[in-house]
Amino acid sequence: MSSRPHEYSTITVERRNNGVAILTLNRPDALHALNSAMANELVRQFSDWVVDTNLRCIVITASGFRAFCVGADLKERNRLDENGVRRQHALFRLFLTIRQNLDVPVIAAVQGVALGGGTEIALASDIVLAADSAEFGLPEIGLGIMPGLGGTQFLPRITGRSRALEMMLTGERINAEEALECGIVSRIFPREELLSRALESAEQIAGMPPLAVRSIRRAVQLGGELDLNSGLAYELALHQRLMASEDGAEGVRAFVEKRPPTWRNR
Template sequence: MKTLLIENKGNGIVVATLNQPKKANALSLQMIRELNDFLASVENDDSIRVIVFTGNGDRVFCAGADLKERKEMNMQEAKFAVQKIKRTINRVASLKQPTIAAMNGTALGGGLEFSLACDIRIASTDGTYGLTETSLAIIPGAGGTQRLSRLIGTGKAKELIFTAAKISGIEAKEIGLVEHAVRLNEVKQKSIDLAQVIASNGPVAVQEAKKAINLGIDVDLKTSLTIESNAYEQTLITKDRLEGLLAFEEKRKPEYKGQ
């Protein structure tokens, strides 16, 4: 059985669905392999403008590592599995295309770390969210300590991680962990609607904006402004920029090609 389902929604939007509902869409080794195959296929595909990650079922987006599978591993195998998950999640974060985590239900541990690697997160008001690793005497190992603190601030991130707290989708929205919290049956459609808006804008411009934000967040202002200027210059040489100006003049919707 395929543990990752790929659906092309048109207009450059692809939905990747974690497909192990009986295992709470846990990140098994098979799913990690299929995720890496998918990432390899889209990393340099200019026809893809937005990627939406979601989970199969109506309870859990992703429960993180497959702990049942992990129990059968020796120490060396467990370390290898942790590194594979970490590298895969970092690979998601490095995608040039905008990514949306459509969290159709609960996301804990590595499942939430997966969503933190995405650009935009949409939670379910019925879901539960948290980095709960300290309750298992470990810490988040796939970027959670770093991405969460950058997203919501160090104090709140420390509180959530130290206490292994599980919070609701509504609270996740209140503290800035997610951008939207909607009813469970609205999560996927909200994500698709948002993806459609993003995909209608200049693909090169959106990707350069993502690059400028990501590279600029951890450097001083002077350096970050240089990064922005360099990214802006990349948009000036595109055919899409000329199409945008022409469409504005002709009072019509632009048709961007990503060139």
């Protein structure tokens, strides 16, 4: 973990003592569009978090209420040549790769419009909470391109093939209620309450035994890509490892002794 906080121009990061971190996208004048500077800062911050052994949960949100993130900054992209566009997109993909390999739950608190890469950041999160005014969409087809930060892979796994293709081939936006119905969002709150509710969930997760949190997340993420029998075998292996852990024994002792457990992450 870095000994000093970084100074960022496009994001802000707040670290709480309970192991929860809040990352806020902060380009309100551009509706938090992803540009090269933001990509570099996201890569830098998530790279720090990879080696942060005290981190327990991350909440991603954006400043203001109008937008969560409207995807790539097309004004910047229009100034780049072909190689520049590819380098920029490689940065976006690097952020996604680091985030996917970070063994810490991520909650997206989507308080406004999420389009393109903004929706993909949400789809790549473990839990998505939305304000009642939130909107989601993958409108890249209207620009003659396609989703490039995992949208074609994440969305069908959540909504099913037909609904995902309908959204991506028409470029339609859906509101928070529709996103809830098709599984993109797990809960909806009034926008004034969204961040506090997201932090409540993050703090609850942060208080759980870290080994069990990581194991459950791995079983869902990786097991979901396996056939059922292989997924069950993977679950069993993780379960048996937890049963033999110090935290597994502590959980049973604390229950029998009717006291709060003390988790040691081992």
